[in-house]
Amino acid sequence: MLNKNLELALKASLEAGKVIMDVYDTAFDVEIKDDKSPLTEADKKANDVINSYLIPTEIPIISEENKQTDYDIRKTWETCWVVDPVDGTKEFIKRNGEFTVNIALVTNGKPVLGVIYVPAVKTIYFANVDNNEAFKADLESHDVTVETILKQSKPLKPKNNISDRVEVVGSRSHMNQDTLDYVESLKAAGKEVEIVSKGSSLKFCLVAEGNADVYPRYAPTMEWDTAAGQAICNAVGLQVISKETNKPLAYNKENLLNSYFLVSK
Numbered sequence: 001m002l003n004k005n006l007e008l009a010l011k012a013s014l015e016a017g018k019v020i021m022d023v024y025d026t027a028f029d030v031e032i033k034d035d036k037s038p039l040t041e042a043d044k045k046a047n048d049v050i051n052s053y054l055i056p057t058e059i060p061i062i063s064e065e066n067k068q069t070d071y072d073i074r075k076t077w078e079t080c081w082v083v084d085p086v087d088g089t090k091e092f093i094k095r096n097g098e099f100t101v102n103i104a105l106v107t108n109g110k111p112v113l114g115v116i117y118v119p120a121v122k123t124i125y126f127a128n129v130d131n132n133e134a135f136k137a138d139l140e141s142h143d144v145t146v147e148t149i150l151k152q153s154k155p156l157k158p159k160n161n162i163s164d165r166v167e168v169v170g171s172r173s174h175m176n177q178d179t180l181d182y183v184e185s186l187k188a189a190g191k192e193v194e195i196v197s198k199g200s201s202l203k204f205c206l207v208a209e210g211n212a213d214v215y216p217r218y219a220p221t222m223e224w225d226t227a228a229g230q231a232i233c234n235a236v237g238l239q240v241i242s243k244e245t246n247k248p249l250a251y252n253k254e255n256l257l258n259s260y261f262l263v264s265k
Contacts, residue, residue, distance in 0.1 A: 017119030054101025090199030098199030104227035114231025178218035
């Protein structure tokens with residue numbers, strides 16, 4: 001029996017994916033937000049669609065494209081949605097397909113459900129952390145039922161082989177010094193390192209489905225960039241550990257900026 005909130009998040013992500021691809025196929029405009037990040041009509045339309053599904057749950061929402069609620073109010077929330085309507089707007093603008101819809105449900109600072117939808121290729125990842133279950137389904141259309149998703153889904157399994165070759169999720173073209181130092185530390189320990197590259201929250205999915213070993217993120221991210229990915233990783237036994245606290249990344253913090261982190265077994 002699928003959790004009702006997870007079912008809702010699956011439906012919302014598919015519907016959001018549909019409107020995102022409608023914009024993707026046009027000559028869209030790009031705005032620059034106050035924080036210098038890009039914004040397109042797809043971000044706004046997808047946010048409206050997701051809000052229309054989630055607001056009726058009466059569970060409060062933290063979304064990149066919503067006005068943020070004051071922490072004085074947020075700190076009283078036991079449970080909330082954490083949403084990025086289009087994660088990887090830069091990838092969307094480049095039209096490389098590596099952008100996602102991220103929807104997570106967080107309780108007491110921990111992601112408990114997560115959905116990542118890749119609308120350009122119609123692949124969906126979803127997880128229920130309490131049940132230790134995470135799945136992936138390749139779909140024919142954005143207009144499929146939840147039953148169809150469940151029928152076509154396969155369980156995610158991270159790698160479990162111990163070898164001297166380590167696949168590290170990173171950027172092939174530019175890695176900052178902290179990430180380079182991490183790679184060098186693996187090499188110093190006698191490991192052969194291969195860099196595996198992907199955009200947006202797909203980096204989490206690479207590790208969760210066994211296509212990479214570790215994901216060091218030594219650059220800024222926000223809670224909505226990571227909550228759904230963390231749910232998917234946690235559900236298959238992977239840890240998403242803050243380099244600052246040495247504990248799992250926490251959510252609905254006063255400052256929604258994450259510390260640097262490492263995804264691994």
